[in-house]
Amino acid sequence: MPPIDQVRARPGGRNAQVRARVFDALRRALDSGDPERLSFDRLAESAGVHRATLYRRWLSTDGLVADLLIELTPLGTPPPDTDTLRGDLSRLVARAAATAATPAARTLQRLVAGSADPHVAEAARGYWAGVVGRAAEVVRRAQRRGEAAADIDAAQAIETLLAPIHLRLLLTHQPVTEEFRAGLVDRAVRMLRP
Numbered sequence: 001m002p003p004i005d006q007v008r009a010r011p012g013g014r015n016a017q018v019r020a021r022v023f024d025a026l027r028r029a030l031d032s033g034d035p036e037r038l039s040f041d042r043l044a045e046s047a048g049v050h051r052a053t054l055y056r057r058w059l060s061t062d063g064l065v066a067d068l069l070i071e072l073t074p075l076g077t078p079p080p081d082t083d084t085l086r087g088d089l090s091r092l093v094a095r096a097a098a099t100a101a102t103p104a105a106r107t108l109q110r111l112v113a114g115s116a117d118p119h120v121a122e123a124a125r126g127y128w129a130g131v132v133g134r135a136a137e138v139v140r141r142a143q144r145r146g147e148a149a150a151d152i153d154a155a156q157a158i159e160t161l162l163a164p165i166h167l168r169l170l171l172t173h174q175p176v177t178e179e180f181r182a183g184l185v186d187r188a189v190r191m192l193r194p
Contacts (some may be wrong), residue, residue, distance in 0.1 A: 018053060018059075021048060022047045022064070023068060023071065026038075026043060027044050029043060029104055030048065030104035031102075031104045032103065033103035039061075041194035062111075064117050066107075066119040069127045077095075079138045081141070085138070085145075086189050087120055089138060089185045093161065093185055096165055097165050100165055100176075122193035138158070138163035139154035140154045148192040150194070157188065157191070157192060161188045164180075165181075168180070
């Protein structure tokens with residue numbers, strides 16, 4: 001028998017079914033944009049499980065959010081590939097802005113930003129590393145085509161491109177308009193130019 005710290009939950013069966021129902025309830029609560037729906041009592045009711053199940057598995061909403069972030073990482077959506085840096089960045093920015101503006105993403109961003117839980121921080125770092133790492137392929141392809149400077153860190157370029165979207169939505173509550181997105185892309189193309 002393996003040591004207790006090496007025992008893992010079975011991937012199927014009741015554990016997987018409960019986990020799936022709880023994550024489905026969490027996603028619906030996030031989609032609603034109503035923070036009250038994120039209480040363990042409401043989540044347990046929505047998932048059709050006892051709240052003790054939530055406390056036993058996740059201890060807190062922070063634990064549940066951290067676990068959801070881990071499940072969402074890495075994302076399966078491939079980065080855009082239009083054969084031009086401008087085209088790829090335009091699609092990437094449009095996709096990021098549309099996703100970040102959803103009620104679920106905005107609620108999740110507020111939860112993560114407001115959490116002091118180290119597990120949430122670690123899960124968020126992993127999630128964003130996956131997002132940025134995947135999107136950085138757009139810059140790497142442009143570098144291979146000679147469309148972007150070879151000495152620029154692709155991941156940092158993507159962070160610089162996407163950060164203003166999240167700043168506007170999360171902190172300054174300004175709209176991410178088409179004009180704003182176009183400006184982001186223009187600045188990024190100039191910054192990346194060889």
